[in-house]
Amino acid sequence: MTYAVSLADIEAAAARIAGVAVETPLLESPALNARVGRRVLIKAETLQRVGAFKFRGAYNRLVQLNDAERKRGVVAFSSGNHAQGVALAAKLLGIPALIVMPADAPKVKAEATAGYGAEVRFYDRLTESREKIAAAIAAERDAVMVPAFDDPHIIAGQGTAGIELVRQAQAAGAALAGVIVPCSGGGLLAGIATAVKALSPATAMIGVEPAGYDDTRTSLRAGVRTPMTPTHRTLCDALESPCPGELTFPIIKDTVSDVAVVTDAEVAEAMRYAFAVLKLVVEPGGSAALAALLAGKVEIAGDGPIALVLSGGNVDPEQFARVLRGDI
Amino acid sequence: MTYAVSLADIEAAAARIAGVAVETPLLESPALNARVGRRVLIKAETLQRVGAFKFRGAYNRLVQLNDAERKRGVVAFSSGNHAQGVALAAKLLGIPALIVMPADAPKVKAEATAGYGAEVRFYDRLTESREKIAAAIAAERDAVMVPAFDDPHIIAGQGTAGIELVRQAQAAGAALAGVIVPCSGGGLLAGIATAVKALSPATAMIGVEPAGYDDTRTSLRAGVRTPMTPTHRTLCDALESPCPGELTFPIIKDTVSDVAVVTDAEVAEAMRYAFAVLKLVVEPGGSAALAALLAGKVEIAGDGPIALVLSGGNVDPEQFARVLRGDI
Numbered sequence: 001m002t003y004a005v006s007l008a009d010i011e012a013a014a015a016r017i018a019g020v021a022v023e024t025p026l027l028e029s030p031a032l033n034a035r036v037g038r039r040v041l042i043k044a045e046t047l048q049r050v051g052a053f054k055f056r057g058a059y060n061r062l063v064q065l066n067d068a069e070r071k072r073g074v075v076a077f078s079s080g081n082h083a084q085g086v087a088l089a090a091k092l093l094g095i096p097a098l099i100v101m102p103a104d105a106p107k108v109k110a111e112a113t114a115g116y117g118a119e120v121r122f123y124d125r126l127t128e129s130r131e132k133i134a135a136a137i138a139a140e141r142d143a144v145m146v147p148a149f150d151d152p153h154i155i156a157g158q159g160t161a162g163i164e165l166v167r168q169a170q171a172a173g174a175a176l177a178g179v180i181v182p183c184s185g186g187g188l189l190a191g192i193a194t195a196v197k198a199l200s201p202a203t204a205m206i207g208v209e210p211a212g213y214d215d216t217r218t219s220l221r222a223g224v225r226t227p228m229t230p231t232h233r234t235l236c237d238a239l240e241s242p243c244p245g246e247l248t249f250p251i252i253k254d255t256v257s258d259v260a261v262v263t264d265a266e267v268a269e270a271m272r273y274a275f276a277v278l279k280l281v282v283e284p285g286g287s288a289a290l291a292a293l294l295a296g297k298v299e300i301a302g303d304g305p306i307a308l309v310l311s312g313g314n315v316d317p318e319q320f321a322r323v324l325r326g327d328i
Numbered sequence: 329m330t331y332a333v334s335l336a337d338i339e340a341a342a343a344r345i346a347g348v349a350v351e352t353p354l355l356e357s358p359a360l361n362a363r364v365g366r367r368v369l370i371k372a373e374t375l376q377r378v379g380a381f382k383f384r385g386a387y388n389r390l391v392q393l394n395d396a397e398r399k400r401g402v403v404a405f406s407s408g409n410h411a412q413g414v415a416l417a418a419k420l421l422g423i424p425a426l427i428v429m430p431a432d433a434p435k436v437k438a439e440a441t442a443g444y445g446a447e448v449r450f451y452d453r454l455t456e457s458r459e460k461i462a463a464a465i466a467a468e469r470d471a472v473m474v475p476a477f478d479d480p481h482i483i484a485g486q487g488t489a490g491i492e493l494v495r496q497a498q499a500a501g502a503a504l505a506g507v508i509v510p511c512s513g514g515g516l517l518a519g520i521a522t523a524v525k526a527l528s529p530a531t532a533m534i535g536v537e538p539a540g541y542d543d544t545r546t547s548l549r550a551g552v553r554t555p556m557t558p559t560h561r562t563l564c565d566a567l568e569s570p571c572p573g574e575l576t577f578p579i580i581k582d583t584v585s586d587v588a589v590v591t592d593a594e595v596a597e598a599m600r601y602a603f604a605v606l607k608l609v610v611e612p613g614g615s616a617a618l619a620a621l622l623a624g625k626v627e628i629a630g631d632g633p634i635a636l637v638l639s640g641g642n643v644d645p646e647q648f649a650r651v652l653r654g655d656i
Contacts, residue, residue: 025353030377046607049358108604275648276436279374279609279641313607317600321649 004247007198010159026168039305046313054085060157077130080109087118149187150245159191177304182288183207185241186248193255210234217259238285260292286312332575335526338487354496367633374641382413388485408437415446477515478573487519505632510616511535514576521583538562545587566613588620614640
């Protein structure tokens, strides 16, 4: 089977983003190790540019546009982190960008996207289709659509976090038993899994989805992509994709051992733990992997070192304060 | 002039704490660089054990106690971070610890200190003397007093952050024009200054104190230690020492170029910046250096790279939420 992305693609992406993206640290907390009973290495993508891993893929996609494409500009739709990633990458490369965002996106994400100079077009989540709006604008402007996950360059860009993670774990003397990654459309999970499985085949890959949005778990069990109809929102605004991607799913199917599902309460607890013990600001979706680990929902054989990704830290201060107060 | 601490002492301390303390990362945020107009490297001691640099000095002090001293135990007084540092170091070394803390210390600091297994004795900041209480208990138990800053082993321990900082900056290709460090009794500032001036003599050292507690600045201008009488509290509960130490001041006098003074409003603004942009949880006193930089209160010649220390992240969630809401 040929996948959309290979280790060579991810290495090429790593060369493209070098010196532009942040090589985020792999942190270790003795307190978390003690709580879990094994070494836990934390890939802090919260410390990436725009506060989330999304900059990696967006920059890797946009830097490969030719001059004519750059002039025509890019269009994307996103609830917030991909929006910021595309907006900042476009700004750095001098490319006009228009982002279609839900009207109820976290303020901090919408403001940052506009702050990077992108044009923001809000839509009503209940009555409008972001796909149609974005496609219409892209057609009208002859602009390039930049998908949030189902694109080889996006997946390869996200996978650069996986190459770093493996190299940093080796430098820390850790032979990883497993890696836990939040999952929405699966770009980050597929990218990291491709890198990890190529460089460290014995390492188990685990995805984490929020309750009510466990389409990847359902699809893995069915063996085919199985879209779901969401019946309610989740605290994890970044993880609301209702179906794995055409390109991400085949990779996930062949590399990921299991997908854990976390509740809003478990996510909020993980955010409070990150605040109180790790001293890190993590958004709901960004803390899904930590939530699954703390809630005992991840099984990785043995007691060898594991790693997890904190994938984003863009959370409205009002929401963060509510989580700290225990209201969520 | 002979100082209480030399680079060799700090190197010896670094060997003692290796594998026990965290080698905290030196972070870099392109967004902060752009805001300040030069490279800013962030020594994140918030990610140290106990959430503050204090573990370094405490462990370096306690690990050098002999068997008889270890049996008799240790006593310390502290508003919170030194308390936690001593409590955890004592726990790791199997030493009984009693910590004298103000009754109005941040809850998170008091709970963590007790959580590490130390006996906590609260006192009333207005009517009781923590020095007298601690001295009486130490005499009664024949226990070892562990000072918060005025001790060569404590200073040497804190200085290990300086050795790391210089080495990490070199690895990042940064010839540091200056280093900015929060200052209370001066243990961290004196320790880091000793390391930095020995390894990188051209680097300027800058201290930062909270308004109303600028005893180090006053002392530097007078040329002699000049205690002050506090007239009000500061948001920076960790920086309320009213006088530089006997051992720290001579070092600071000969190594530190300037001391900036920051207001509560500037500190709160820095905490919000750390939350929103850096995605780091920083307590008020821990963000003093960042506050001074953001408020334009630090002058370091040229446009070369600088470093700053985020010295602690132990803040009550209620207070953090108030800061996020802008109530402080």
